[in-house]
Amino acid sequence: MSEKQDVAKSDVAQQTQAVLPPVDIVEDEAGIRLTADLPGVPKDQLSVRTEGQSLLIEGQVAIDTPEGMEPVYVETRSPVYRRTFNLSRDLDPTKIEAAFRDGVLTLRIPKAEHAQPRKIAVSVV
Amino acid sequence: MYESLLRLPVDFFSEFDRIQRELNQAFGGAGAPTSIRALGRGAFPRVNIGTSAKSVEVYALLPGVDPAKLDVSVDRGLLTIAGERASDLPAASDKVSVYADERFAGKFKRTVSLPDDVDPAAIEANYRDGVLRVSIPRREAAQPQRIEVK
Incomplete structure (x- = not known):
């Protein structure tokens, strides 16, 4: 284990309260589309970043509450969403496109040029 | 792979x-959910409820739902939030693979019972960042008042 991984581990231990957002992951020939539900996260509190082959999605919930409100019934407790994915080598982390609307994040992760399917012509000699 | x-x-x-x-x-x-109308894990939408002296606030986590198609109604002290979230997964074919399908799709309906002292006529609902907030004010008479001692 490298030092970097250990650091990442202690980070996770500190923040176990984060909720895993549900995702859909679909692959087609050009790449992968990842859709995640992050309700209550404003655009400026959302962070999507890649470190090498790992993709981290993180969001902080910011919901207006009236003064003096007391929670009486709670199904979602944590104000933080976090989820990490390992990308495979054939995906290009530098060309990820992201869109965020109504609490739904859509990521488009294209395949690296060399990994795009190619039809190889067989020539008859 | x-x-x-x-x-x-x-x-x-x-x-x-x-x-x-x-x-x-x-x-x-x-x-912890103890309500008789609570749904089990994986329920959609998830609901948080809070109260203050002036109002009861219901927050429903409804990401990616068209607010115009949400049906929010109150009947005899029950608040109902209903609607439908369409699936955006493509049809399975040779060229498309679906690896994760965790997001809810389909029709949903959740019911919350409201306290007696709220004013159903003055309900306000707004939708922002995928959260529906329904605010139901308490009746004037039920709000705390300061009584002056003469």
């Missing part, structure tokens, strides 16, 4: 998440 790379860690952690949720439900103490 993707199957092994993507699916393994996903399921592995979501299993932890599930266990944690179940433990929370069992030993969560204050705030």
